[in-house]
Amino acid sequence: MTGWRQFMAILRKDLIRELRTREMIISMILFVLLAMVIFHYAFGVKEDVDLTYFTGGMLWVTFIFAMLLGLNRSFAQEQDERCLDGLLLCPVDRVTIFFAKTAGNLIFLLIIQVVAVPVFTLFFVHRGYGSDIVLFVVVLLLADVGICALGTLLATISMNTRSRDLLLPIIFLPLIVPLLIAATAATTTIFATGASFGVLGTRLLFLLGFDAVFMVAAYGTYDFAIGE
Amino acid sequence: MPLEIEVEGLRKTFGRREVLKGLSFGLERGGFLSIFGPNGAGKTTTLRVLATLLTPGAGKVCVAGHDVREDAMPVRRTIGLISHNPMLYLDLTAQENLRFYGDMYGVEDRDARIDELLDRLELSHRRYDVVRTYSKGMRQRLAIARAILHRPRVLLLDEPHSGLDPRAVDILDGLLAEIRDEHTFVMVTHNIAKGLEWGSQLMIIENGRIAYEHAAGVDPDAFVAVYREHVQEGSVL
Incomplete structure (x- = not known):
């Protein structure tokens, strides 16, 4: 019960602070929207080019870079006035x-996606995927949990280093590649041809496994990661 | 009287630099230890080890009968830390900050306790304002409320008077006087007058070792002379 009360206290504190300052959300939304506009002009110069097979990659690369922005900020507030102490x-x-911080980052990422996915669909997806929306949401959630779990763990490790803004991408991006491949493949399939749980089963299981691995890794190492 | 704080052969190394070189001391329950020393002597490191924010490199450190390395959780319930960094979230209000810490410490009568402390520290009228709008003195008062919210037995003070205006110093001293009998204190300070005024035990740490130890009641001039021997920089009197 105490653990739950503490989890909720940390989560509530992070949400109140973000709702009041909107530092993280605004910068992430702006980044995502600007990235989409740039993709639109960079890849959409010829109208007959079918971008469908690039959509998954564009979407997840954008979300991962947006999350990097957010991760740095989510721990910066803990260092103001030595709040981490x-x-x-x-x-x-x-x-x-760890779980409270991951949950907070997950909520922020989902808010970004609620804004970004409709815009992305409007720009790049020419096939209706309404019948696959549940599957798409499952892919989003599984990939988001992995991004936030790994990101929170690595942001914690890098926050006490002098060059944390540089270190976090250097250690986060290579490790997120397996998740990126699975999420991109699943999303592209949904956007291009439609899919079912059966067709995407392996990808979904991989994403679930990725989430589990980094949750367990954080469970075992977080005491050390956040310590001195 | 049982020892509330027991330190035996405490060593701490950062990289190749040994900051604490075998400190040993004890403090009885209800005692007030004032620790002096030049910058970089190891005073704050000692305090951070007592607060479980740093792990001892070697030696044994017990607070309220619990080993800080093996049994950190009960130690954390027992201590409160007041530092010159208030450890408050600037974008939250005073009430939100205290509610957060109240939940983290599992304070049963959280809201009543917050009301009591905000009244006592003359901050009730600003409880719904974000801390960013507070003066340094007000932040420090709120930091005191944060530190004693969970009714700790041991209070660790790291330069608590640093940067405060005279009014804020008076309020801090008034509060310390009020709670003096309820707690055991360890205070790290450069302020000799305050350290002598409050301390029941005095200690000077120099270069990671205890250079001087004395019970209270020492002649201030004699202490200043000893202090100057150990501290090259100007002292604050």
């Missing part, structure tokens, strides 16, 4: 901090 002084299991 205040948090670490509390009798809280360090894994609770």
Whole structure:
């Protein structure tokens, strides 16, 4: 019960702060929308070019880079006025901090996607995928959990380093590649031809496995990651 | 009287630099230890080890009977830390900050306790304002509320008077006087007058070692002379 109360306290604190300042959300939304406009002009110069097979890649690359922006900011606030010390002084299991921070980042990423996906669909997807919307949401959720779990763990590790803005992308991007491949393939299939749970089963299982691996990794290492 | 704080052969190394070189001391329950020393002597590192923010490299450190390395959780419930960094979220209000910490410490009577502390620290009228709009003195008062919200037995003070105006110093000292009998204190300070005024035990740390230890009641001039021997920089009197 105490762990749940602490989880909710950290999550509520992060949400209140973000709703008040909108630092993270605004910068992520702007980045995503600008990236789409740039993709539109960069790849859509010839009207007869079918971009459908690039859509998954464009979408996930954009989300991953947007998340990088957010991850840096999500821990920057903990370093203002040494708030991280205040948090670490509390009798809280360090894994609770990880899950609360991951949940916060997940909520922010989902908000970005609620805004970005319709715009993206308007720009790049020429086939209606209404019948596959549940499948698409499952892909989004599984990939988002992996991005946020890995991102939160690595942002924690890099936050105490002098060059954290540089270090985080350097360690995050190579590790996120397997998830990027699976999420891109699944999304492109949905946008291009439509799919079913059966067709995408392997991809979905891979995403689930990725999420599980980094959740377990964080469970085992977070005490060390957030410590001195 | 049982020892509330027990430190035995404490060593701490950062990279190749040994910051603490075998500190040993004890503090009885209800005692007030004032720690002095030049910058970089290891005072704050000692305090951060007691607060479980740093792990001891070697040696044994117990707070309220719990080992800080093996049994950190009960230690964290027992201590409160007041530092010159207030550890408050600037974009949250005073009330939101205290509610957050109240939930983190599992304070049962959270809202009543917050009301009591905000009244006591003369911050009730600003409870719904974000902390970013507070003066340094107000932030420090709120930091005191944060630190004692969960009724800790041991209070660790890291330069608590640093950067405060005289009014804020008076309020801080008034509050310390009020809660003096309820807590055990360890205070790191450059302010000799305050350290001597409050301390029941005095200590000077120099280069990671205890250079001087004395019970309270020492003649201030004699102490200043000893202090100057160990501290090259100008002291604050």
